[in-house]
Amino acid sequence: MTISERACQIWSILAWVAKNRQSLTFDLLSKLIGVPTAGLEHLLEPINAFCILNNLPLLTVLVVQTDSGLPDSKLTGTKASDIAKNQADVFNYNWLDYGNPQPKGFEGVIKIDLPDNLKGRNIREKIIPTVCNLNNMLDKLKSAKGNTSLLKPWEKISYKAYRIDEIQKKLFNSKMRFSMMLQLSQNTRTAGPDPKESPARLSGASLALAERCA
Structure with a gap:
């Protein structure tokens, strides 16, 4: 039935x-x-x-x-x-x-039809990993000593979306790496990386944050 x-x-x-x-x-x-x-x-x-x-x-x-x-x-x-x-x-x-x-x-x-857009942005395109996923992914990356092959599929999505590969060495060489992780996740807490932002700008912001913590 x-x-x-x-x-x-x-x-x-x-x-x-x-x-x-x-x-x-x-x-x-x-x-x-x-x-x-x-x-x-x-x-x-x-x-x-x-x-x-x-x-x-x-x-x-x-x-x-x-x-x-x-x-x-x-x-x-x-x-x-x-x-x-x-x-x-x-x-x-x-x-x-x-x-x-x-x-x-x-x-x-x-059957309730929900809108497929929010403030002019399609909710089914350019999906951004949540900050919760980012924080969990960074913790997992730390425990895996930077071995990305040990990340779960959804953690790899977050890893790629936030372009962590470009700051990973600085992140793990930093004496304040844990504080850097926390600050990185807090700085993106509002909405994560904006799809409208260019990859270079996103990467540059993350790299600058890593350098401050080095």
Whole structure:
């Protein structure tokens, strides 16, 4: 079954539970539909989104945790002080008359088209390794004593993008090499090397930093 079909299945159960002014636990719902408890949140999210987009009471507040008897706040966003009111809103709504959204109704909230650009720059082109990767790569390079063959594939991407090969000798010959590593990663913390920058300029900036630490 698809996620949308599972959501329809769960919707019918919750609508009937609401009619009887009851709640049910994640464990019970898991047994009713034959899905592990760990996978329920993923299936409840489309129902949650559908209710929000259509200004309906949150049906998902009827699914509660076994130990506390409370809904999952991460899923529903419901504060403890609002649970009773939100559940009452669900109980008072005529879900049987509203009907089941059917898979197509849930597919509309599952598929969300995100923009492919940010401030005029395509998010799928000229991908820049994150500063976190840079810092981890430098630590790995240090422990590997400069042997780049020991770097992981994603670490090699960061190594190449920041042109570390051009300053590696100075980096490891420096008495302050650890401080230099830290400073290098902090100086690029805002966004890493800008794709608009020329390789020579990037390399020159890194080399100047290495020379100050030598």
